[in-house]
Amino acid sequence: MLILLAAIFILHIIGIILLLVATIDNAWWMTSDVSTDVWARWILNNGVWNYTDLPTHSAYPEEYLQAVQATSVLACIFSILGIFVFVAQLFTLTKGQRFTLSGIFQLLACLCIMIAASIYTDRFHLDEKNGWYGHCYILAWISFALTFISSITYFVLRKKTA
Numbered sequence: 001m002l003i004l005l006a007a008i009f010i011l012h013i014i015g016i017i018l019l020l021v022a023t024i025d026n027a028w029w030m031t032s033d034v035s036t037d038v039w040a041r042w043i044l045n046n047g048v049w050n051y052t053d054l055p056t057h058s059a060y061p062e063e064y065l066q067a068v069q070a071t072s073v074l075a076c077i078f079s080i081l082g083i084f085v086f087v088a089q090l091f092t093l094t095k096g097q098r099f100t101l102s103g104i105f106q107l108l109a110c111l112c113i114m115i116a117a118s119i120y121t122d123r124f125h126l127d128e129k130n131g132w133y134g135h136c137y138i139l140a141w142i143s144f145a146l147t148f149i150s151s152i153t154y155f156v157l158r159k160k161t162a
Contacts, residue, residue, distance in 0.1 A: 005090070008157070011150050012086065012106070016079045018143035019113060023072040027134030029125050037136060038068050038120070064123040068116045072140070075112035079147060082106045086154075103154030110147040117141055 026037040033044040042049045054060045082105030089098050117140040125131060 004157070008150065008153055009083075009086070011146065011153070012079070012083050015106075015109075015143055015146040015150055016076070016083060018139045018146065019072075019076045019079055019109065022113070022136045022140040022143055023076055025136045028120060028137045028140075029128075029131050030134040031128075031131040034131070035134065037134075038065065038072060038116075059124070059127070061123060064119055068119050071112040071116040071119075075109045075116065075143075075147070078105045078109035078112060082109065082150075099154040099158040103151045103158070106147050106151035106154060110144055110151055113140055113147065114144045117144060 023038070026035050026040065026042050028038060029036040035042040035044075035049070036054070039054075041052050041054050043052055044050075054065065056062070082102050085105055086099065086102040089102060117137065120137065120140075
């Protein structure tokens with residue numbers, strides 16, 4: 001059981017790291033000279049990356065952008081809270097109730113990052129043909145899968161008595 005708990009802890013930490021990188025790093029949409037994330041746009045000019053604000057025209061509707069930003073940050077917060085709750089529950093709750101709250105936090109993180117990535121897919125860069133989704137966008141979807149697996153594992157593990 002100790003190895004299983006360690007594996008779940010490591011899976012949870014990997015999910016947190018991926019969520020943080022996907023939220024903070026600047027590569028949700030890439031072209032040869034532009035790197036865009038949910039916070040700003042970086043433009044390559046004379047071999048130097050320059051920070052600029054996101055354009056305010058219809059390519060980045062503000063309400064959708066704020067929804068992506070908020071749900072990405074919430075996913076990070078829920079996942080970090082989930083790991084603290086997981087460690088606290090190991091020592092305080094009885095075996096039948098042990099991992100329910102951790103599973104709920106992970107499920108909330110999973111839903112938040114899924115909402116963020118889905119909105120970004122549906123509303124941004126629809127008319128742009130010369131770019132591609134960057135590694136942060138891909139990490140957001142991978143972290144969705146990891147947090148979902150982690151939440152299901154917590155719900156299944158709460159029924160274990162050993």
